[in-house]
Amino acid sequence: xxxxxxxxxxxxxxxxxxxxxxxxxxxxxxxxxxxxxxxxxxxxxxxxxxxxxxxxxxxxxxxxxxxxxxxxxxxxxxxxxxxxxxxxxxxxxxxxxxxxxxxxxxxxxxxx
Amino acid sequence: xxxxxxxxxxxxxxxxxxxxxxxxxxxxxxxxxxxxxxxxxxxxxxxxxxxxxxxxxxxxxxxxxxxxxxxxxxxxxxxxxxxxxxxxxxxxxxxxxxxxxxxxxxxxx
Numbered sequence: 200x201x202x203x204x205x206x207x208x209x210x211x212x213x214x215x216x217x218x219x220x221x222x223x224x225x226x227x228x229x230x231x232x233x234x235x236x237x238x239x240x241x242x243x244x245x246x247x248x249x250x251x252x253x254x255x256x257x258x259x260x261x262x263x264x265x266x267x268x269x270x271x272x273x274x275x276x277x278x279x280x281x282x283x284x285x286x287x288x289x290x291x292x293x294x295x296x297x298x299x300x301x302x303x304x305x306x307x308x309x310x311x
Numbered sequence: 312x313x314x315x316x317x318x319x320x321x322x323x324x325x326x327x328x329x330x331x332x333x334x335x336x337x338x339x340x341x342x343x344x345x346x347x348x349x350x351x352x353x354x355x356x357x358x359x360x361x362x363x364x365x366x367x368x369x370x371x372x373x374x375x376x377x378x379x380x381x382x383x384x385x386x387x388x389x390x391x392x393x394x395x396x397x398x399x400x401x402x403x404x405x406x407x408x409x410x411x412x413x414x415x416x417x418x419x420x
Binding site (some may be wrong): 203232234239240241242243244249255257258284289291296297298299300301302304305 | 317320342343345353354355356360362379400404405406407408409410411412413416
């Protein structure tokens with residue numbers, strides 16, 4: 200039981216490049232979310248999903264796309280990286296709405 | 312805007328003392344209130360959580376107090392230890408989970 204697995208752990212992108220942050224969970228959780236963490240701002244919700252085929256926007260969705268084709272996977276795509284997207288990204292999952300999230304170990308992204 | 316307001320931003324406490332972190336919310340649709348603990352370089356980990364039909368929940372040295380009418384809740388860390396030094400986040404949930412800005416707790420030996 201690996202929990203929530205995020206890859207890569209570190210990434211440096213040039214402005215304008217695109218990439219996909221991977222997230223997989225093996226707990227059969229319906230809910231999955233992507234957060235970004237910036238100093239002094241806590242964790243801000245980017246996108247979330249309440250089940251396969253269902254996604255919705257969070258607080259800061261601009262510049263990011265998601266899809267949820269399976270229960271296990273919830274990739275986050277950066278369409279055209281900008282320096283403002285430099286952050287630590289966390290993926291999380293939970294079985295239903297009123298349970299705690301299990302977080303992955305994060306991806307530290309730097310856009311230069 | 313942030314849906315959950317958390318204070319203080321940081322606090323320092325002596326070993327054996329009590330740490331208190333406060334949070335407030337506006338959305339009455341929230342029905343689950345967790346607290347997370349985060350160490351540097353790690354993801355947040357669920358510490359303790361409460362539902363709004365309960366006014367207090369205690370797990371070991373950690374206690375949540377919940378005031379539904381005031382829309383406020385707080386985390387008390389009793390007998391604080393150096394290993395408790397971390398950043399603590401309150402959060403509130405309906406179908407989305409919204410976080411406070413975090414409180415960095417430093418426990419001095």
